[in-house]
Amino acid sequence: MNCEEASILLHALIDGELDAGHARDVEAHIATCPNCAAKLREFQEFRNAMTPARLLHTAPMSLRSRIEGKLPARRAARSNRRSVIKGFAVGATASALAASGLLVMVMRTDDERRILGEVVSAHLRSLQAQHLTDVPSSDQHMVKPWFNGRLDVAPPVIDLTAQGFTLLGGRLDYVDAKPVAAIVYRRRVHVINLFCAPAPGSSKRKSAMESLHGFNVRSWTENGLNLWAVSDINADELTEFGEKFEAALRQ
Amino acid sequence: MAGGAANGSDGGKAERFKELALPHLDAIYTLARYLLRSTSDADDAVQECYLRAFGHFDSFRGGPIKPWLLAILRNVCHASYAGNARLVYAADTGSELDNSQAKPIWREDSETPEQTVLRRHESETMRRLIGELPAEFREVIVLREINDLSYRDIATVIAAPIGTVMSRLARGRKMLRDAWIAAEGGGSP
Numbered sequence: 001m002n003c004e005e006a007s008i009l010l011h012a013l014i015d016g017e018l019d020a021g022h023a024r025d026v027e028a029h030i031a032t033c034p035n036c037a038a039k040l041r042e043f044q045e046f047r048n049a050m051t052p053a054r055l056l057h058t059a060p061m062s063l064r065s066r067i068e069g070k071l072p073a074r075r076a077a078r079s080n081r082r083s084v085i086k087g088f089a090v091g092a093t094a095s096a097l098a099a100s101g102l103l104v105m106v107m108r109t110d111d112e113r114r115i116l117g118e119v120v121s122a123h124l125r126s127l128q129a130q131h132l133t134d135v136p137s138s139d140q141h142m143v144k145p146w147f148n149g150r151l152d153v154a155p156p157v158i159d160l161t162a163q164g165f166t167l168l169g170g171r172l173d174y175v176d177a178k179p180v181a182a183i184v185y186r187r188r189v190h191v192i193n194l195f196c197a198p199a200p201g202s203s204k205r206k207s208a209m210e211s212l213h214g215f216n217v218r219s220w221t222e223n224g225l226n227l228w229a230v231s232d233i234n235a236d237e238l239t240e241f242g243e244k245f246e247a248a249l250r251q
Numbered sequence: 252m253a254g255g256a257a258n259g260s261d262g263g264k265a266e267r268f269k270e271l272a273l274p275h276l277d278a279i280y281t282l283a284r285y286l287l288r289s290t291s292d293a294d295d296a297v298q299e300c301y302l303r304a305f306g307h308f309d310s311f312r313g314g315p316i317k318p319w320l321l322a323i324l325r326n327v328c329h330a331s332y333a334g335n336a337r338l339v340y341a342a343d344t345g346s347e348l349d350n351s352q353a354k355p356i357w358r359e360d361s362e363t364p365e366q367t368v369l370r371r372h373e374s375e376t377m378r379r380l381i382g383e384l385p386a387e388f389r390e391v392i393v394l395r396e397i398n399d400l401s402y403r404d405i406a407t408v409i410a411a412p413i414g415t416v417m418s419r420l421a422r423g424r425k426m427l428r429d430a431w432i433a434a435e436g437g438g439s440p
Contacts, residue, residue: 008421015395015420017402046428047396054374055381055397059280063294064273067301072265189399214273232274 001029006036014044052189058127064213116219116228118175120212123193123230126171126182132191133169133184143170147181153225155181155196158248165192165241175228185241192231192241199226207242209235218242222249268308272301275317278398279324285382285393286328296331300324318404321394325408373435380430388423395420 001009009026012018018026030037126132135146144157150172159167168184168191175195185192205221216238218229229242279300283293300323304311311319381392394400394408402420406413 008417011421011424012402012417015402043424043428046424046431049373049431050377050396051374052397052399055281055378056277057281057284057293059276059297060294063280063297064276066294067276067298068269068273070298070302071269071305189397211270214269214276216274232277234274 001025003036010040056189061124115176116212116217119195119228119230120215122173122175126193134171136169138167146170151179151181153198156249157183160244163244187233190231190233192229195228197226200224268305271316275320279320281397282321282324282393285389296327299327318407321408376434380427384426388419391416391419392423
C-alpha cells in the first residue's frame with residue numbers, strides 16, 4: 001500500500017468501516033510510515049474535537065406541527081373522545097354509575113395526554129432555547145445539591161456515563177404549572193430529559209412507553225416521584241435508559 | 252378536524268409514516284440547514300421532503316428509513332435550488348456570532364460545565380467552517396460526522412459509489428481540519 005491509498009483508507013479505519021483484512025493492511029503501512037501515522041493521529045484528534053451534538057440543528061416546533069398538520073389525521077374513532085363521552089351520556093339508560101366511572105377514566109386519560117404534551121414541549125424548549133441546563137455538570141454530587149431549596153423533593157441524580165448515558169447537568173423546569181427537576185443526559189448526539197415531579201403518596205407504577213410528535217416518552221412512578229424520560233432516541237434505547245436508571249436507583 | 256380527513260387506511264398509513272419518519276426530523280433538518288442558505292428555505296425543503304416521502308411511502312421497501320428520507324431531502328434541495336446561489340451555506344446570523352464572542356460567564360477553572368460552555372464557541376466556528384466547504388464535501392461531512400451514517404448509507408443518499416464517499420470524506424476532512432487550524436490559530440484541535 002502506498003501513502004496515497006493510505007491517506008484515504010485511514011479515514012475508513014477511524015470510522016470503523018474497514019474489514020479485518022484491509023484494516024490490517026492500513027495498520028501495516030502506518031507502522032512503517034511515520035508520515036501517515038502522524039496523519040492518522042491528527043485526524044483522530046480532530047474527530048474527537050468535533051462534538052456532533054452541538055453541530056446538530058434542532059427543527060423548530062412550528063415546522064414539526066406544520067408537517068404533522070399536512071399529513072392525514074389519525075382515525076376519528078381513536079382521536080375523538082368527546083363523541084365517545086357524548087354517546088354514553090345520550091344512551092345512558094344503562095347504569096349512570098357505570099357511565100360516570102367511564103367518564104372519569106376517559107378524562108384521566110385526557111389529563112395524562114395533556115401532561116405528556118407538556119413534557120414533550122418542555123423537552124423541545126430545552127433544546128431550542130439553548131437552555132439545556134441551569135447547572136451544567138457531569139458530577140452528580142454537584143447537580144443534586146443544586147436542587148436543594150428549589151424543589152420540595154430531592155430528585156435522584158445518577159451518573160450513568162459508564163452505562164452509555166452521559167450526565168450533562170440539571171435544570172429547573174415547569175410541567176403542569178408546577179416546578180419539576182429536569183436531569184439531562186446525552187446519548188451520542190441525542191439529548192434525554194428526565195423530568196421528576198413529586199407525587200406524594202403515589203404507589204409504584206410500572207413504566208409505559210408512548211410517543212408524541214416523534215419523541216418517545218417513558219413514564220413511571222417510583223419512590224413518591226413521577227418520572228418522564230423524553231428523547232428522540234428510539235424506544236429500545238429509551239427503555240434501556242429507564243431500566244439502567246431504575247437499577248441504579250435501587251442500589 | 253379528524254372528521255373529514257382520510258379514511259381509516261390513510262390515517263393508519265399516516266400514523267405509521269409519522270412513527271417511522273418523524274424521529275429523524277432533526278437529522279433531516281440539519282442537512283437542510285447545512286445545504287441551504289436560509290432557515291426559511293430549510294423549513295420549506297424539509298416540509299416538502301416529508302410530503303414527498305409520504306406520497307411515495309408505498310414504494311418504500313423497508314430497511315432503515317433515515318437514508319431514504321435524507322436522499323429525498325437532498326433531491327428536494329437540488330431540484331428547488333440547483334444553480335441557485337441559495338444552495339450555499341450562509342454564515343450564521345449576526346446575533347449568533349455575537350453570542351459566540353461573548354465571554355463565558357462560567358468559571359473557566361471548573362471541569363465539565365466548562366467544556367460544554369467553552370465548546371459552544373468552538374461549535375459556532377465549526378458550523379461556519381463546515382458551511383464554507385464546497386457542497387459535495389459538505390454533505391458527506393454532515394452525513395458522516397453529524398448524522399452518523401455508515402458509508403453505505405451515505406452512498407445511498409448521494410447516489411454515488413462507496414469509493415466516491417471515501418475520497419470525498421478524506422478530502423473534506425482535510426479541508427475542514429486545515430480551515431479549523433487557521434481559524435483557531437494553530438491551537439490543539
